[in-house]
Amino acid sequence: MKKAYLCELVHKSEPVKNIFDFTVKAPEIAQTAKPGQFLHILCGEKVFLRRPISICDIFEDKIRFIFEVKGEGTKALSTAAEGSKIDIMGPLGNTFVESDIDNPVLIGGGIGIFPLYALAKQLRDPVVFLGFRSKDRVIMTDEFEKIARTEVATDDGSYGYKGFAVELMKKHIAEHKCGVIYSCGPAPMLRSVKQIAQESGICCRVSLEQRMGCGIGACLVCSCETIFEGTDKYKRVCKDGPVFWANEVNI
Ligand SMILES: Cc1cc2nc3c(=O)[nH]c(=O)nc-3n(C[C@H](O)[C@H](O)[C@H](O)COP(=O)(O)OP(=O)(O)OC[C@H]3O[C@@H](n4cnc5c(N)ncnc54)[C@H](O)[C@@H]3O)c2cc1C
Known part of the structure; x- marks a missing residue:
């Protein structure tokens, strides 16, 4: 316990x-x-x-x-x-980094950017993409900019690039080396990140911010569906995650 x-x-x-x-x-x-x-x-x-x-x-x-x-x-x-x-x-829970992979790309949206900050501080030369709804929700970009190359997008274009952070990330990985993608944010963003990672053949880890009960693996409130069958069909975000390989979970 x-x-x-x-x-x-x-x-x-x-x-x-x-x-x-x-x-x-x-x-x-x-x-x-x-x-x-x-x-x-x-x-x-x-x-x-x-x-x-x-x-x-x-x-x-x-x-x-x-x-x-x-x-x-x-x-x-x-x-x-x-x-x-x-x-x-x-x-509680597991960590993003299982091994040191070169050329990491981090992408976060909204409140999902917060766990990426501690990660960016530990990685070598990360490139960071941050997405927010609008300028009045933009947070921590100055701190990310001090430790990593950082690009910011807002849905309405009131700050940085107008559009989604995934569009910036897609352009970046088409033009630069990328060994791994780490992501945390709303489910639609994670789905896009997962798809781009799969199409580009890049391994990707996502952190899921599921509704949670006990937090220690007992109540199963935070179960997420995986691609596996049998007893591995559902994993607990609190105990088995919150970080998963994107190709193993149905987001
Ligand atoms: C592993 C993990 C890490 C998280 N990290 C952060 C973080 O760094 N910063 C942060 O602001 N939030 C984070 N969250 C989300 C945060 O836990 C919830 O916003 C919070 O529990 C809501 O509690 P509440 O009592 O204020 O709202 P509630 O009254 O419980 O819910 C209010 C509204 O928020 C929705 N909601 C509740 N929990 C979640 C959730 N997990 N995801 C999405 N919507 C939810 C409900 O459906 C409801 O509409 C994280 C969640 C998880 C699972």
């Missing part, structure tokens, strides 16, 4: 309306955390189930995570004050 820790909230900001950037003191979690893993967070006394949030950055004794307010859990979490303690279980 994974342990939960009471972690002091040492930094809190709201860089974009309804998106909160938290850093907590969590030495036990930080020591073993890897990009792609997530935290299972108790969002206050009135919210029964923990909520899964990706690890965005890993420091020596701190962990950073960024979340959008969606419903009662994230709303309650957003009211935590600096100096207060948050009950966090983690790190």
Whole structure:
């Protein structure tokens, strides 16, 4: 059983309306955390189930995570004050990187960009594509730009390229070497990324942000369908993932 820790909230900001950037003191979690893993967070006394949030950055004794307010859990979490303690279980799940592959390409959309930041910091020469709905939802692009070649797209063209980040990625991999694609974002984006990866013969890992219950593999709420038969037909996003080979899961 994974342990939960009471972690002091040492930094809190709201860089974009309804998106909160938290850093907590969590030495036990930080020591073993890897990009792609997530935290299972108790969002206050009135919210029964923990909520899964990706690890965005890993420091020596701190962990950073960024979340959008969606419903009662994230709303309650957003009211935590600096100096207060948050009950966090983690790190949970697997990691993006199984082996070091040259010329990695990262593509994320919306709240899916957050786990890619810790990953980009660990990779050699990554190229990053980030997609947002519009300029007022754009976040972290300056931080990505400091560590990687980064291109940004918005659906309405109010910031960066007008269109989808996958279009930028497709153009890039047609013209440059790409050894692996790592992706996290909404399901339609992941489906496009998977298709482009398959057509180009590039291996691809996707992180799935499924609705989750227990977070430790017991309740099966977060099951996702795979291409396998029998007992492997469904995998648990919390325990077997959240990162999967794209060609193994039906997104
Ligand atoms: C492994 C993993 C990592 C995640 N990382 C992040 C992150 O870094 N930042 C972030 O902002 N969010 C992340 N999420 C999504 C986040 O967990 C949900 O937004 C959150 O649990 C919603 O809880 P709530 O109580 O606020 O909303 P609820 O009241 O539970 O739901 C509000 C609305 O959000 C929808 N919803 C709930 N859970 C999800 C989900 N998992 N995916 C899509 N829609 C959902 C519901 O259908 C409903 O419409 C992650 C999810 C997973 C599984």
